[in-house]
Amino acid sequence: MSAAPSWDGPPPLAVVVDLDDTLYPQAAHLAAAAADVGAAAAAAGLDGPAVRAALAAELAAGSDTGGTIDRALLAAGVPAADLPRCVPPLVAAFTACAPDRLAPHPGVPEALATLAAAVPVGCLTDGNPVIQQAKLAATGLGPLLREVLVTDALGGRAARKPAPAGLLVLAARLGVPADRVLVIGDRPGKDVAVAAAVGARAIRVRQGEYAAAPDVPAPWATTATFPEAAALALALVGAAVPVAG
Numbered sequence: 001m002s003a004a005p006s007w008d009g010p011p012p013l014a015v016v017v018d019l020d021d022t023l024y025p026q027a028a029h030l031a032a033a034a035a036d037v038g039a040a041a042a043a044a045g046l047d048g049p050a051v052r053a054a055l056a057a058e059l060a061a062g063s064d065t066g067g068t069i070d071r072a073l074l075a076a077g078v079p080a081a082d083l084p085r086c087v088p089p090l091v092a093a094f095t096a097c098a099p100d101r102l103a104p105h106p107g108v109p110e111a112l113a114t115l116a117a118a119v120p121v122g123c124l125t126d127g128n129p130v131i132q133q134a135k136l137a138a139t140g141l142g143p144l145l146r147e148v149l150v151t152d153a154l155g156g157r158a159a160r161k162p163a164p165a166g167l168l169v170l171a172a173r174l175g176v177p178a179d180r181v182l183v184i185g186d187r188p189g190k191d192v193a194v195a196a197a198v199g200a201r202a203i204r205v206r207q208g209e210y211a212a213a214p215d216v217p218a219p220w221a222t223t224a225t226f227p228e229a230a231a232l233a234l235a236l237v238g239a240a241v242p243v244a245g
Helices: 026-043 048-061 068-075 080-096 108-118 129-139 152-159 165-174 188-197 226-236
Strands: 014-017 121-125 147-150 181-185 201-205 221-223
Touching: 014 165, 026 048, 026 080, 048 068, 068 080, 080 129, 108 121, 108 226, 121 129, 121 165, 129 147, 129 152, 147 152, 147 165, 152 165, 165 181, 165 188, 181 188, 181 226, 188 201, 201 226, 221 226
Parallel strands: 014 121, 014 181, 121 147, 181 201, 201 221
Antiparallel strands: none
């Protein structure tokens, strides 16, 4: 963990955490979803293993761009003219993917519990609300979060981070001014940027799909794990705790 810079001004009154790759490895959910889509493709008379492999490759290239199933079908040799018929049931299979268990990153449950005992904690996450709620349920972390807001519920992809609307609404639900939250997330272009958009600060956790992305915009601090980030946050609110995990 890099040394935390000094903190000037009042301490944060709440913490907002990201979900995917911050609390658990998103690759686990994407693998399960690709398997479900492959099975649905086979049931529809397509080459299920080829569709599964193509979708896994598309998701690995960027999991939030949209149109991944369309591109996967084309890569698997499905004619473009067949996409209107083939895509909807596969999208439904992807959306319905609900693994029984998605293991959090090491130390996350303990760190999140300690953080939640000291300060209100909310989760701000992008994506289809059905999918995101299923992910959260599978992690078992929901009871530790006072509020959860899926940005797409506010206005689809246009409401996703770094658009500030979600963070403004979540801060209001937590009962604090938006500029007094501390955001913890893995993506500078989303989590750090949305904090900056409302005058707040962020801790970037360097892990997951975007671990190699540069710190642009710059976070207040960067850590290698969520427990390290939680320890920094706790120190700011006057509840020091040893780093776990």
